[in-house]
Amino acid sequence: MGNLADRIEQYIKEAMARAEEGYVVLQRGILAEAFACAPSQINYVLDTRFTVERGYLVESRRGGGGYLRIVRLEVAADGLLHEVMGQLIGDSVSQERANSLLARLYDEEILTAREAAIIKSVLSxxxxxxxxxxxxxxxxxLMKRIITTLCREDLQ
Amino acid sequence: MGNLADRIEQYIKEAMARAEEGYVVLQRGILAEAFACAPSQINYVLDTRFTVERGYLVESRRGGGGYLRIVRLEVAADGLLHEVMGQLIGDSVSQERANSLLARLYDEEILTAREAAIIKSVLSxxxxxxxxxxxxxxxxxLMKRIITTLCREDLQ
DNA sequence: GACCTTATGACCTTCTCTGACCTTACGTAT
DNA sequence: ATACGTAAGGTCAGAGAAGGTCATAAGGTC
Incomplete structure (x- = not known):
């Protein structure tokens, strides 16, 4: 966790946790200045850590009064786990993508650390x-079958 | 036992013994420098001494802020896990056999109902x-990898 | 000498970070 | 309205910073 990208990710996630509404609004320039880095570094963090697979949506606006708005997508709340995951998984999924999806399920507390580790190991x-x-x-x-299993009534 | 590989192994094991959480995080380059050797020598040590058979798991990340994480497996974890592992040595397991092994693990409370269901669904x-x-x-x-994961000390 | 273990170096892949350049939005003067 | 200046954010190529792999050389052991 020594690197810049990880620290910026951490910072945004903390802001996110404090947020009431499920989103935070930031300014790229200000953030970059706070971390003493190039503004494009912020984009790098958003592109690699706040992706749809990981459960985030990023909106932005340019020009005066521009901003970044990072929205948390909760799949747990509404019972759409099966549908949404099915969409994200599709017919083919790389290991990296699978890991991102698992990270999200763990973040949302749909999976325990152990469950996530087990699944990660078989999907490697x-x-x-x-x-x-x-x-x-x-x-x-395999991943779709796992999701289906997680949705089973008798396991809730 | 004066050779380089043995000394590096020793060093890592000592760090491991001091670790609370069942794992240590190292940097390959730094370690190589400390022992004044080629970085790939570190890989040699990991490949020959920190294998699953010997009770270790190694994860890593590349790029800036990269690292090696060496996780200890609970060697004395559970007699049953070892027994099950032994049954898997055959390199081939039918669905029925897998299910009965899973049932035993569940009965012995090594697996939760959810974990058992997840595993069963991927092994079907x-x-x-x-x-x-x-x-x-x-x-x-797949099953061998699952058992190994269950032995991870950082997940206990 | 045959064989196994150890060690290295060249080359590869992945991840991070920056800087130059581009696009969009807003305000204001004409 | 139009034009232009300024204030954002976006993109992308390339450098740099890790770790991975593999063929091969060097050392030991019998």
Missing amino acids: REALGGRGPEENTLRAR | REALGGRGPEENTLRAR
């Missing part, structure tokens, strides 16, 4: 690997 | 199926 490249493009297809299939 | 024929004999091999591989 080493576990599924060897079959080239088929690997991503298999991963998607 | 429908999830893995289509590849005939390969299916049982893949199932065994």
Whole structure:
């Protein structure tokens, strides 16, 4: 956690946690100045950490009075877990994408740390690997089945 | 035992012993510099001494702020886990066999109902199926990884 | 000498960070 | 209205900072 991107991510997440409404509004220039970095570094953090897979939406406006608005997408609240995840997973999913999705489910407390670790281990490249493009297809299939299982009435 | 690999191994194990959480975080470059050796020598040590068979798991990240994280597995975790692991040595496990192993783990309260359900869903024929004999091999591989994950000390 | 373990260096992949340049929005003077 | 200046944010290529891999050399052991 020594690097800049991680610290900026941390900062935004803390602001997010304090926010009442499920979103925060920031200014890129100000943030960049606070962390003494190039403004584009903020974009880098947003692009890599606050993605849709991880459960965030970023809106922005340029010009005078411009801003960044980072919105938290909660899938737990409304019972859309199955639909939303199904969409995000699709027919093929890379290990990186899968990990982002898992991180989100853990953040939203849909998964425990142990559950997330178990799932991560079976969806890893080493576990599924060897079959080239088929690997991503298999991963998607497995992940969808897991989500379906999580939605089962008797496990809530 | 005066050789480099042994000394590096020793050093990491000492750091490990001091660690509270069951893992240590190191940087390959720094370690290599400390021992005045090629960075790849660190990989050699990790590959030969900190393997799963010897009770360790290694995770890493590249790029700026990269690191190595060495996680200790609970060696004496549970007799049952070892027994189950032993049953998997065969390299091939049928769905029925997997289910009965899972049932035992659940009965012994090593797995929660949710965890068991998740695992069962990914090890099912429908999830893995289509590849005939390969299916049982893949199932065994996945299951070994799951058991290993359950032994992670940082998840206890 | 045959064989296994250890060690290195060249080359690769991934992740981070910056700077130059681009686009959009607003305000104000004409 | 139009034009222009200023104040944002956006994009992208490229440098830099890690760790990974693999062939091969060097050392030990029998």
